[in-house]
Amino acid sequence: MGEAACDVLQAELALDLLDGKLATELPPHMRAFARAYATGSPPPSAPAILSQPQALQTARNACMHDLLVARGLALLRLAAPIAIEDDPFVRALRGGPPSWSGITALAAARDRAAQSRFGARAIPLLHRLHGVTQARGGAVEVETSMLPGWKARQHELDGAAIEELWRWLSGHFGVRGTVQVERSAAKSRTFVVVPGSAVIVVVPISIASPAARFAVLHELGHAVAAVALPDGIPRALDEGVAALVARLAESPSVLPAVWHCELAAAARVRRAAIAMLLAEIERGLPELPAVPPSASPPHALWDDPGAQGCYVEAEVIADRLQSQLAGDGRALPTLLAGELERIDRRAQL
Numbered sequence: 381m382g383e384a385a386c387d388v389l390q391a392e393l394a395l396d397l398l399d400g401k402l403a404t405e406l407p408p409h410m411r412a413f414a415r416a417y418a419t420g421s422p423p424p425s426a427p428a429i430l431s432q433p434q435a436l437q438t439a440r441n442a443c444m445h446d447l448l449v450a451r452g453l454a455l456l457r458l459a460a461p462i463a464i465e466d467d468p469f470v471r472a473l474r475g476g477p478p479s480w481s482g483i484t485a486l487a488a489a490r491d492r493a494a495q496s497r498f499g500a501r502a503i504p505l506l507h508r509l510h511g512v513t514q515a516r517g518g519a520v521e522v523e524t525s526m527l528p529g530w531k532a533r534q535h536e537l538d539g540a541a542i543e544e545l546w547r548w549l550s551g552h553f554g555v556r557g558t559v560q561v562e563r564s565a566a567k568s569r570t571f572v573v574v575p576g577s578a579v580i581v582v583v584p585i586s587i588a589s590p591a592a593r594f595a596v597l598h599e600l601g602h603a604v605a606a607v608a609l610p611d612g613i614p615r616a617l618d619e620g621v622a623a624l625v626a627r628l629a630e631s632p633s634v635l636p637a638v639w640h641c642e643l644a645a646a647a648r649v650r651r652a653a654i655a656m657l658l659a660e661i662e663r664g665l666p667e668l669p670a671v672p673p674s675a676s677p678p679h680a681l682w683d684d685p686g687a688q689g690c691y692v693e694a695e696v697i698a699d700r701l702q703s704q705l706a707g708d709g710r711a712l713p714t715l716l717a718g719e720l721e722r723i724d725r726r727a728q729l
């Protein structure tokens with residue numbers, strides 16, 4: 381027993397040390413990353429500490445103790461994808477132009493990298509860590525043409541409208557945190573600077589179309605998750621909160637009127653069908669689908685392994701949260717803590 385207690389103590393000390401370094405290194409890194417992303421400059425490399433083998437070992441040791449498993453898993457969610465993508469073969473293949481023949485080699489390299497470090501294939505590993513549980517099968521019919529009007533210009537919204545929306549969301553869900561908004565031509569994205577308190581959201585330069593309003597709502601949904609939960613949020617849960625918040629624009633909407641959107645529900649159905657199709661393809665890799673759906677694989681499969689399964693699961697999580705909240709947003713932080721526990725229980729390696 382004495383030895384076990386000593387092990388726990390050592391694992392906790394190593395974890396504290398690493399968490400302390402991350403608390404110092406991650407905020408400036410995330411600020412620089414967000415800035416580079418918004419301006420189209422090359423991103424800074426991830427803090428070296430996360431790509432060192434000790435980080436993985438520290439996370440694994442923590443996962444062996446009930447008291448530390450939640451913190452160990454949170455760290456693994458950050459470190460495992462970096463370990464796979466940093467593999468020299470994976471990096472070399474990913475650097476080439478996306479092609480269907482290339483993605484079979486890339487998926488196989490990701491599997492080899494994950495097998496050698498974690499004893500599991502890449503996509504099942506990432507899905508387990510990030511809370512994807514839904515087994516999906518069968519072909520999905522997708523109407524890939526754009527929803528008419530989705531990108532049409534309507535009323536332009538300014539920074540004050542985004543601030544008002546964040547105030548509304550903070551009040552509705554009972555969360556507090558600082559959100560810095562960056563306008564950019566880049567795809568919308570959220571950067572968590574200080575988990576639990578400070579977030580940067582990159583959103584479109586012009587917010588005049590239903591698509592742009594959706595992007596703002598979705599990213600502010602990530603901001604809600606970031607200030608309601610500790611670092612290392614399972615991605616399916618993170619996307620689930622973003623999906624939940626984006627659904628608030630659907631009729632009948634309780635949001636400030638400028639954010640209402642009659643197309644939002646139809647757009648959600650279309651997005652979910654595409655995610656299901658891509659998730660199905662990704663699960664089958666390195667085997668290719670009999671008929672690839674496009675001339676080359678989407679960047680989402682090439683650069684962001686495991687994401688599509690998270691998007692599919694996110695809608696399931698959003699369904700559940702929506703029905704449990706029953707209009708009372710302030711219950712969200714408690715429900716999210718429960719969701720996190722459920723995912724952690726299933727994720728233990």
Ligand SMILES: [Zn+2]
Nearest residue numbers: 598602619622
């Ligand atoms: Zn998202």
